[in-house]
Amino acid sequence: MSRAADDLKDFQRFRPKKLPVEEPLAPGHRACQGCGEVLALRQVMKALGNNVIVVSATGCMEIISSAYPQSAWRVPWLHVAFENAAAVASGVEAAHKAMIRKGRIEDKNTTFLAIAGDGGTADIGLQALSGAMERGHNFIYVCLDNEAYMNTGIQRSSSTPYGAGTTTSPPGKKSIGQETWKKNMAAIAAAHDIPYVATGSPAYYIDLMNKAKKASLVKGPAYLHLFSPCPTGWRCAVEDAVQTGRLVVQTKIFPLYEVIDGQYRLSRKVKKPKPVSEYFKLQRRFRHLTEEDIALIQERVDREYDRLLELCGIAPEE
Amino acid sequence: MAKRVGIEVSLAVSEAVKLANVDVVAAYPITPQTHIVEHLSELVADGDLDAEFIPVESEHSAMSTCCGSSAAGARTYTATSSQGQALMLEICYIAPALRLPIVMSVANRSLSGPISIWNDHSDMMMSRDTGWIQTVAENGQEAFDLTLHAFRVAEDPRVLLPVINNLDGFTLTHVIEPIEILDQEEVDRYLPPYQPQMRLDPENPISIGPVGMPEVFTEAKKAQDEAIKNAKSVIIEAWQEFGDLFGRYYKPVETYRTDGAETLLVTMGSLSETAMTAVDQMRANGKDVGLVRIRLFRPFPFEEFLEAVAGAKQIAVMDRALGLNGAGGPLATEVKAALYDVPERPYIWNYVAGLAGRDVTIENFVEMADGVEAAAADGLPAGYTMINVRE
Ligand SMILES: Cc1ncc(C[n+]2csc(CCOP(=O)(O)OP(=O)(O)O)c2C)c(N)n1
Ligand code: SF4
Ligand SMILES: [Mg+2]
Numbered sequence: 212m213s214r215a216a217d218d219l220k221d222f223q224r225f226r227p228k229k230l231p232v233e234e235p236l237a238p239g240h241r242a243c244q245g246c247g248e249v250l251a252l253r254q255v256m257k258a259l260g261n262n263v264i265v266v267s268a269t270g271c272m273e274i275i276s277s278a279y280p281q282s283a284w285r286v287p288w289l290h291v292a293f294e295n296a297a298a299v300a301s302g303v304e305a306a307h308k309a310m311i312r313k314g315r316i317e318d319k320n321t322t323f324l325a326i327a328g329d330g331g332t333a334d335i336g337l338q339a340l341s342g343a344m345e346r347g348h349n350f351i352y353v354c355l356d357n358e359a360y361m362n363t364g365i366q367r368s369s370s371t372p373y374g375a376g377t378t379t380s381p382p383g384k385k386s387i388g389q390e391t392w393k394k395n396m397a398a399i400a401a402a403h404d405i406p407y408v409a410t411g412s413p414a415y416y417i418d419l420m421n422k423a424k425k426a427s428l429v430k431g432p433a434y435l436h437l438f439s440p441c442p443t444g445w446r447c448a449v450e451d452a453v454q455t456g457r458l459v460v461q462t463k464i465f466p467l468y469e470v471i472d473g474q475y476r477l478s479r480k481v482k483k484p485k486p487v488s489e490y491f492k493l494q495r496r497f498r499h500l501t502e503e504d505i506a507l508i509q510e511r512v513d514r515e516y517d518r519l520l521e522l523c524g525i526a527p528e529e
Numbered sequence: 530m531a532k533r534v535g536i537e538v539s540l541a542v543s544e545a546v547k548l549a550n551v552d553v554v555a556a557y558p559i560t561p562q563t564h565i566v567e568h569l570s571e572l573v574a575d576g577d578l579d580a581e582f583i584p585v586e587s588e589h590s591a592m593s594t595c596c597g598s599s600a601a602g603a604r605t606y607t608a609t610s611s612q613g614q615a616l617m618l619e620i621c622y623i624a625p626a627l628r629l630p631i632v633m634s635v636a637n638r639s640l641s642g643p644i645s646i647w648n649d650h651s652d653m654m655m656s657r658d659t660g661w662i663q664t665v666a667e668n669g670q671e672a673f674d675l676t677l678h679a680f681r682v683a684e685d686p687r688v689l690l691p692v693i694n695n696l697d698g699f700t701l702t703h704v705i706e707p708i709e710i711l712d713q714e715e716v717d718r719y720l721p722p723y724q725p726q727m728r729l730d731p732e733n734p735i736s737i738g739p740v741g742m743p744e745v746f747t748e749a750k751k752a753q754d755e756a757i758k759n760a761k762s763v764i765i766e767a768w769q770e771f772g773d774l775f776g777r778y779y780k781p782v783e784t785y786r787t788d789g790a791e792t793l794l795v796t797m798g799s800l801s802e803t804a805m806t807a808v809d810q811m812r813a814n815g816k817d818v819g820l821v822r823i824r825l826f827r828p829f830p831f832e833e834f835l836e837a838v839a840g841a842k843q844i845a846v847m848d849r850a851l852g853l854n855g856a857g858g859p860l861a862t863e864v865k866a867a868l869y870d871v872p873e874r875p876y877i878w879n880y881v882a883g884l885a886g887r888d889v890t891i892e893n894f895v896e897m898a899d900g901v902e903a904a905a906a907d908g909l910p911a912g913y914t915m916i917n918v919r920e
């Protein structure tokens with residue numbers, strides 16, 4: 212088995228002043244103003260360049276980029292259905308393997324990328340994803356996590372955070388909103404013992420792009436879980452999307468890390484964490500939360516973060 | 530040179546897939562399809578077939594993987610049955626819309642519930658409106674031949690549609706028959722290497738599967754409708770060429786002793802062979818009965834069917850599936866629709882038989898022929914009977 216660490220030996224970081232000029236995902240698509248999901252996707256595509264084949268799940272990114280006869284895709288792109296991006300990508304990858312081996316096409320070291328929302332990943336597409344990771348296809352799977360089914364009108368998913376209001380987890384006299392804690396998809400991917408897993412946020416775009424690049428360099432499955440602020444679904448100001456993506460990291464709610472060959476590595480240590488309330492403040496989906504609710508969430512966030520530090524071999528600060 | 534060997538029909542189908550030199554097989558096991566994919570994985574493991582065998586985690590992923598593989602330009606194959614096909618059905622609608630020439634064998638089996646592994650045509654009927662071309666094999670040789678025909682038709686640039694070849698579970702899949710296995714050189718003469726019209730290629734980027742807004746959806750469907758209608762002539766041409774090369778000719782609708790027959794039986798699949806024996810017996814007893822077998826189920830061969838039944842007074846249509854619409858079986862509904870515009874149409878009675886492996890005997894076919902004649906003579910309004918029901 213080739214180890215991811217070996218594959219990444221010659222990895223070169225992106226530098227802010229020397230970002231690639233290519234935009235494999237063209238501007239002029241139909242995403243909402245301030246969409247952080249398409250921003251994250253754009254960063255992934257910039258990092259990967261043009262030698263890539265994209266398989267998209269049904270969801271916001273598919274709808275906004277492909278209304279026939281227009282397409283925002285300058286690279287080959289395939290959409291089949293909602294829950295099967297990982298399986299479709301398995302087929303694309305295997306087909307290339309066979310055709311290259313049989314001398315029918317040249318090996319151009321093309322990257323195979325599957326993209327899906329949190330619903331298409333953590334809920335309905337989890338089985339197909341697990342199967343593809345277990346089989347070891349050489350592909351990247353990117354979950355663009357905007358924490359609900361946005362395309363169909365902001366319904367909750369298993370990736371919706373505790374307490375958030377959505378159209379199917381509405382806060383009411385007898386409900387806080389979403390009543391379950393966010394599913395830890397990155398940990399589930401890591402449990403498949405794949406070579407590379409990472410989290411990213413478009414507010415930290417160099418970090419995100421580096422991770423996308425690394426994901427393309429490792430042989431075997433790579434999983435990226437990308438925080439994707441959605442002003443429309445989170446009911447925040449369009450100009451606050453990037454700030455939300457920054458605060459979620461600074462409050463330790465969504466820590467940035469990598470798991471390379473099973474080894475956890477923190478990408479960004481949060482030295483002076485902000486209280487979670489700062490993150491909640493900007494978004495109306497959390498506005499019904501009481502101080503007690505927020506205290507409960509803060510406690511959970513602290514605990515989860517410490518657990519992550521432990522996985523990374525870092526002693527939690529007292 | 531082709532060799533005649535005694536071989537299990539499932540294995541013969543796998544041998545045909547091997548001779549087609551497929552690039553990718555993605556499949557999930559389900560009885561009675563299992564022997565086909567087991568043998569394919571063996572062929573790959575032994576290096577006899579240079580392909581990627583992808584043991585997917587479900588049939589939904591099998592068909593999804595096939596879509597990805599076919600869109601990437603690879604010759605792609607899968608096989609399934611009943612519950613498996615039900616699980617992949619969502620994607621079965623999408624593959625033809627994307628014009629992906631995937632080939633699938635369906636080892637026909639009843640649909641749950643009650644759960645049963647045994648043979649009938651409910652899965653074939655479930656997928657009748659998906660947009661796949663569908664052929665039906667009657668015996669092992671046909672299962673082999675039609676598999677090669679499926680690749681040839683699917684990949685024809687004038688067609689570009691996926692093809693299902695149906696073969697009855699157990700009664701075909703699990704029996705050993707003498708089958709003429711063509712050699713590689715013969716198959717190569719019939720089936721050229723796959724040359725995709727379009728494929729996912731970074732040097733020539735295309736978008737496949739975009740959103741169809743109301744302004745374009747109807748046009749997309751119209752194009753698909755034209756494609757499957759136009760496919761019929763290619764299907765027939767490919768059968769003709771197969772016959773010219775190997776001496777076995779196939780037609781969308783096959784007839785057996787229909788000359789001068791006042792009463793016709795209509796069947797699909799392996800029970801047609803029992804029906805032929807029944808026809809022989811009835812003819813020997815002086816009864817003018819013939820048999821019409823439907824080999825091409827999709828697109829439905831309307832003209833050929835009307836031609837085959839022209840002049841008959843009454844038709845007994847046997848369905849191996851129940852429509853649960855209150856009017857019997859789906860094949861009879863189809864046949865009635867085909868005959869609606871014919872001024873002198875024959876009388877029709879529908880028999881639902883052979884559900885989930887229930888035997889259908891020679892006597893049953895005699896019973897059907899007698900039954901439709903009696904019903905016609907009594908002037909009963911057209912109806913249906915489930916036969917061999919224990920009450
Ligand atoms: C089998 C199936 N079930 C439901 C849907 C409806 N549907 C389409 S997109 C979507 C939600 C997408 O949510 P997510 O994956 O999180 O992506 P987002 O739109 O939020 O980016 C749903 C429920 C569908 N297309 N297919
Ligand atoms: S709903 Fe949200 S994720 Fe979807 S396009 Fe709009 S802002 Fe982006
Ligand atoms: Mg979402």
